[in-house]
Amino acid sequence: MSRLDDGTLSIADDAPDAGAGSRGAHLFLVLESSKPLAPPVRIALEGMAQVVFGRGSSRAIGRQQIGTPNQLSVRMADPWLSSTHARLTYVLRRWVLEDAGSKNGCIVQGVRKAQAQLVDGDIIELGYTFFIFREDLAHEPGDPAIFEAPRAEGGAAGKLSTLIPSLERSFTRLASVAKSTVSVLIEGETGTGKEVIARNLHEQSDRRGDFVAINCGALPRDLVEGELFGYRRGAFSGATEDRPGLLRSADRGTLFLDEIGDLPAPSQAALLRVLQEREVRPVGATRPVPVDLRVVAATHRPLERMVENGTFRADLFARLAGYRIELPPLAMRREDLGVITGTILRELAPERAQSLELAPRAARALLYYPWPGNVRELEKCLESALILVGEGTRIELEHLPGAVQAALESTNLLRRSSEGNAEREKLVTLLREHKGNIAAVARTMGKARMQIQRWLKRHQIDPESFRK
Numbered sequence: 001m002s003r004l005d006d007g008t009l010s011i012a013d014d015a016p017d018a019g020a021g022s023r024g025a026h027l028f029l030v031l032e033s034s035k036p037l038a039p040p041v042r043i044a045l046e047g048m049a050q051v052v053f054g055r056g057s058s059r060a061i062g063r064q065q066i067g068t069p070n071q072l073s074v075r076m077a078d079p080w081l082s083s084t085h086a087r088l089t090y091v092l093r094r095w096v097l098e099d100a101g102s103k104n105g106c107i108v109q110g111v112r113k114a115q116a117q118l119v120d121g122d123i124i125e126l127g128y129t130f131f132i133f134r135e136d137l138a139h140e141p142g143d144p145a146i147f148e149a150p151r152a153e154g155g156a157a158g159k160l161s162t163l164i165p166s167l168e169r170s171f172t173r174l175a176s177v178a179k180s181t182v183s184v185l186i187e188g189e190t191g192t193g194k195e196v197i198a199r200n201l202h203e204q205s206d207r208r209g210d211f212v213a214i215n216c217g218a219l220p221r222d223l224v225e226g227e228l229f230g231y232r233r234g235a236f237s238g239a240t241e242d243r244p245g246l247l248r249s250a251d252r253g254t255l256f257l258d259e260i261g262d263l264p265a266p267s268q269a270a271l272l273r274v275l276q277e278r279e280v281r282p283v284g285a286t287r288p289v290p291v292d293l294r295v296v297a298a299t300h301r302p303l304e305r306m307v308e309n310g311t312f313r314a315d316l317f318a319r320l321a322g323y324r325i326e327l328p329p330l331a332m333r334r335e336d337l338g339v340i341t342g343t344i345l346r347e348l349a350p351e352r353a354q355s356l357e358l359a360p361r362a363a364r365a366l367l368y369y370p371w372p373g374n375v376r377e378l379e380k381c382l383e384s385a386l387i388l389v390g391e392g393t394r395i396e397l398e399h400l401p402g403a404v405q406a407a408l409e410s411t412n413l414l415r416r417s418s419e420g421n422a423e424r425e426k427l428v429t430l431l432r433e434h435k436g437n438i439a440a441v442a443r444t445m446g447k448a449r450m451q452i453q454r455w456l457k458r459h460q461i462d463p464e465s466f467r468k
């Protein structure tokens with residue numbers, strides 16, 4: 001990034017220390033609706049007194065060298081921003097956003113505000129730019145104070161771009177795990193990108209064999225073992241020829257066992273034997289065949305709980321879970337919505353991605369929609385939007401699926417947001433008071449614990465962050 005006219009330093013040449021603590025407030029520049037491919041940015045607020053937002057000739061984020069110490073300047077080439085648009089100030093241990101007399105105002109959780117005390121997860125709109133505030137995010141002291149998402153490359157590697165420090169660390173660790181033969185268990189809801197991770201592990205592994213993906217839930221129950229381990233001709237009626245089976249086709253490659261929680265009990269035992277002995281015995285064969293497998297398993301089911309209640313073998317679980325990675329649902333990593341949208345647009349429309357833009361209302365809908373189908377649903381949503389846009393370059397709200405549009409019906413959003421904000425602020429206040437003790441919050445509010453847990457999920461509040 002370039003140096004600003006007023007002497008502010010750029011991202012590249014100014015990265016003050018994030019501070020000593022391992023948790024702290026962060027601001028994410030999630031998405032510029034008029035430039036959805038512009039790289040999103042994470043800003044650590046620790047040690048800062050104030051952030052000043054305004055219009056600049058190009059984007060530049062950095063510490064102010066003159067004037068107030070510990071002041072950060074966020075300049076965007078956004079025509080809807082005023083030259084000094086808003087200030088975010090640390091007052092009495094809270095971050096307060098204040099409109100600095102802007103023409104187009106500041107919107108927090110869908111509501112125009114002259115002043116707002118920010119709470120964890122707040123979505124802030126300044127001009128056409130969307131930010132998310134995180135009050136208490138885990139990070140490492142060595143993390144850069146200002147971090148710009150690396151430009152997504154093509155292929156599976158580009159899909160490992162994230163602004164979330166803990167996820168970034170998990171993804172970085174994958175590179176070294178990939179080179180080993182340790183088995184990997186990937187947990188996450190459907191569509192969160194588990195197969196993307198598995199493919200990435202294979203790509204980074206230098207294993208020369210194939211990547212073979214098996215959906216354990218889709219194997220016909222009575223044919224599981226034949227499909228997996230192969231069979232000899234005549235082993236059963238219909239076995240008219242020798243078949244090597246899926247496991248052997250992954251020899252010297254990577255075996256991706258998707259939906260491993262759906263594997264029937266007898267096949268769990270047989271698979272365990274293969275992993276222990278590193279050999280496969282095809283159905284009807286007298287002698288086993290050696291195999292060199294690297295196993296990556298994935299599940300959307302709570303495998304550990306299945307072990308506890310006896311529906312999944314503990315010894316197989318231990319074999320599979322050499323290294324575990326959990327992919328959060330998209331609604332829990334909204335900070336990455338811009339990163340992921342950029343990757344998807346580049347992949348779906350490589351030639352015209354640079355010229356695409358999102359109408360602010362469309363961007364707002366993407367940010368508020370809960371994405372039950374996770375990244376896959378976002379991908380489908382953008383795919384259909386691009387078809388509807390046709391030769392055009394601007395994705396309008398009307399180009400998005402009805403359910404996504406409904407996240408925004410403006411009056412609804414405004415009403416819901418102000419009610420929702422009150423609910424959320426109350427929760428945050430009580431969590432602070434009770435140091436994250438959900439039972440105590442439930443008692444004070446006269447509600448069931450489960451209800452509080454539902455609200456925490458809805459508002460994406462992590463009670464852990466209050467338990468310091």
Ligand SMILES: Nc1ncnc2c1ncn2[C@@H]1O[C@H](COP(=O)(O)OP(=O)(O)OP(=O)(O)O)[C@@H](O)[C@H]1O
Pocket residue numbers: 158159160161188189190191192193194195196197258298300340343344375376379
């Ligand atoms: N970070 C990302 N950026 C862009 N696209 C992504 C990302 N993560 C996942 N995708 C895309 O989302 C879709 C779903 O991903 P994937 O199949 O890996 O999910 P999954 O968790 O394995 O789903 P399931 O549990 O249903 O098998 C794929 O088309 C994938 O390319």
